[in-house]
Amino acid sequence: MGTNSFHVAISHLLHSNTIPDVDGLPIGSETTADLPFSLHSLLMTAMDLTEPVIEASLQELRPQMVFFDFTYWLPALACRLGIKALHYCTISPATVGYLISPERNLHEKSLTEADLINPPPNFPPLAIRLRSHEARQLATATAKDYGKGISFMERQLISFASCDAIIFKTCREMEGLYCDYIQSQMRKQVLLAGPVLPGPPTSILWLGSFELTGMPFLVALKPPIGTETIESALPEGFNERTKGRGMVRGDWVQQQLILSHPSVGCFVTHCGSGSLTEAMVNECQLVLLPHAGDQFINARIMSGDLKVGVEVEKSEDGLFTREDVCKVVRTVMDNDSEVAQMVRTNHAKWRELLLCNGLESSYVDHLDHMLHGLLKS
Secondary structure: OOHHHHHHHHHHHOOOOOOOOOOOOOOOOOOHHHOOHHHHHHHHHHHHOOHHHHHHHHHHHOOOEEEEOOOOOHHHHHHHOOOEEEEEEOOOHHHHHHHHOHHHOOOOOOOOHHHHOOOOOOOOOOOOOOOHHHHHHHHHHHHOEOOOOOEHHHHHHHHHHHOOEEEEOOOHHHHHHHHHHHHHHHOOOEEEOOOOOOOOOOOOOOOOOOOOOOOOEEEEOOOOOOOOOHHHHOOOOHHHHOOOOEEEEOOOOOHHHHHHOOOOOEEEEOOOHHHHHHHHOOOOEEEEOOOOOOHHHHHHHHHHHOOOEEEOOOOOOOOOOHHHHHHHHHHHHOOOOHHHHHHHHHHHHHHHHHOOOOHHHHHHHHHHHHHHHHHHO
């Protein structure tokens, strides 16, 4: 947004609210990053309990518009107060179009594995398809409670149906076809915030020197379900076998600095949108290993549409071995490999576009212009 409107928006955003206690939700939890996936529903329950407080805040602040993501009840509240409600969607437009398109008639039936193997009929004819295990997982996940008495899918359907416009964190150069598809199917104005690239890091990287690939490694993981720490989940003798050659961390790491470090040549990523954005503006090779949700479709965009990385092959049940990962790492790190040369060339092209002087500001300026237009409608 332009300078003046940006500061107005920020002054509203800094009005903080406390998330209420919910039985089973760890004290101090504020975002999904604080929790394992199994507890996300409790966080949504807590967030929904803030509706009276949010209503009081909006009545006091009287903003012209409000941005929301999973608070499906906010558009109706905003409408009562004469406020525009904009769905700032944290899921990629390709994922939204694939899963939630009106062509799937989701108000009449639930998604099944068979439904999700292929995209909706008029979905852009690009590289996105789901494997059986991915379709099965997504069909199950979208039907589960995501908050008290409401599923993830219901939350999304209400949000898209009742908002005044949709905003995505992307650019037309990368996902324009998917944005156009959503706009035509949902009959909602789709606005783009641009790629929203990370700012330059200000801290100092602790990585200075340093299994199967024969290459030194750093692994950042969340503790597996049923364990408290990464250390307790490691195989016996792992630290001794890899001493001086590798590190495994279970806490926050300086990923942006790590990816830009000249010693780092390959990034094995779960394909979260934030991690992919950071990877796209750096030079390390991408090995794609999606785990859940929109990560599957993000991986197809990276490997199929943009051809900037290589995905690890999995079995029909979604399983993979260390040899499967090792094979892809070696492929992308082999300078003589045609695959490595292709993804490196494509990655360089997209990195140059994303870092092009003025790209980000042009999207922000255009979004600002479109938001002012919405206020007049």
